[in-house]
Amino acid sequence: MLRRMLLGAALAGVAAFGVFWWLTAPPLVLAVTERAHTPDLANGQTTFNAGGCSSCHAVPGQPDRLKLGGGLAIPSPFGTFYAPNISSDPVDGIGRWSEAEFVNAVTKGVSPAGYHYFPAFPYASYQHAKVEDVRDLFAYLKTLAPVSGKVRDHDVPFPFDIRRNIGIWKWLFVDGKPFVPDATRSGRWNRGAYLVNSLGHCAECHSPRNFLGGIIAAQRFAGGPNPEGEGWVPNITQKGLGEWSVKDIAWFLETGQTPDGDNTGGPMARVIRNTSQLPAEDRAAIAEYLKSLPPVDGPPRPKTAAKGGDKS
Template identity: 75%
Template sequence: MLRRTLLATLLVAVAALGVFWWLTAPAALAIALPSRAPDLANGQEIFNVGGCSSCHAVPSQPDRLRLGGGLPLGSPFGTFYAPNISPDPTDGIGRWGESDFVSAVMRGISPEGAHYFPAFPYASYHIAKVDDVRDLFAYLKTLPAVPGRVRNHDLPFPFNIRRNVGIWKLLFMDGGPFVPDATRSSQWNRGAYLVNGLGHCAECHSPRNLLGGIITAQRFAGGPNPEGEGWVPNITQKGLGEWSEKEIADFLETGEMPEGDTASGAMRPVIKNLAQLTAEDRAAMAAYLKSLPPVDGPTPPKRKQGGA
């Protein structure tokens, strides 16, 4: 009897492991990439919309185009370190093919066939147009190669097991491309594409559940800073209701708020990136943000009054 129980337990465990292995298998983007001439100007625009330099530029140096990585990114799951995405052939992405890059950005899959952790915001990037990602790759190849291998992430068990990310993707990535809304203007659709996709604004401006997934009902409604310090504001009309479209667009260029304050913290490097965009793209993002209905987010903590 005991032998049968042990055998049955073993079979169940093997079956469960098999199902887990099947569900969490990394799947690269299965799409043909026909030959095309890259649009480097568009690649630069995508680079700035995506805020690539905010995370991947070498910390504590002034050149935002030296993408040697190394920036620590705190989270409830441990500390991630932004990788080197310069064209360096040894420490960066210099030996990557175009399909490697597209699968990394849009599916979170490394050239070796492993999951990237979702600190890399591919859960937003996956709605991007493939040609935009290809142009970004072409633009990155024009930037300086920066030698230097970034240290490994500091993640405790079980969060350090990349295979688990496959379950996370099943829960929080729908896999669908951006679909324009035919009832809206081309400007609004451009803004929706940039804000929800390559701009990945919801990644910081939305509260998350215990598994690190965005709470859909409170998307853009603000919440605790994912890096653990401070509070990220609500950017629905609950938070920006008194701002005009022009004021939102101006803020995306200058970081100056209508009431006279200026962007601070992690938003400052974001503004440096957005300031490089065309005025049309900033206006499109502003039009979309202004259209977001008011949504109540988590209640921010009360500020301490005086004292030490």
């Protein structure tokens, strides 16, 4: 009897390990299967600005937002991540990557070496981007100057440093679904919905998260604690932007100025450096979509989080 029990426990353990290994395995299928693509560099630049690439990947402390040598520290409850070099440098950047490897990284969160990227890289939103946009982005990045210099390793303690476990996180929070336009809405609204929910990854900062670091779906866009650990990220549903007009939101995305004449600061100031470069019609589309979001109550805000601590 004891032998059977031990054998059963061993088989259950093997089965459990097999399920874990299957769930945590990075996808093997490359994201790009289409025929040769003629890049649209203008669209690549728009994708670059909509995706906020320079907000994280520009070298800190220098004025050139196209110097993509990385190095920005990104604090989180799970450790501190450091944005990598995504310049065209063949040694320290992505200069030797193939187009398929780049699309796989952006939309699936998988490195060319076949391991999971930490979700500080917002592929949970980027997964909804159109493959042709990501291909154009790759072509645009290759036109920018290479920047040498390897970024330091992430400072992530055990057990969060086990990349294989990220497969479980993806299983829980990455659905793999493409963006689907709403046929009952206007083309401009759909463009805004696409930019906000994919490339713009607005929900990544403007939504509260659970203890696993996943967005709480019922409070999407409802603001909450700054994921970088300081201040409070504002609610961008109509609960927070109810007094803003579509023009107010579009103006904010262009200038960083609020309707009451205040100027944004913190991480959002880096975002504005990108959205200000978008075509005016894209800022208007984002504004129209955000204005359509129904009011949602966010998590209770601590009384000590004064308005000056907003990361808007």
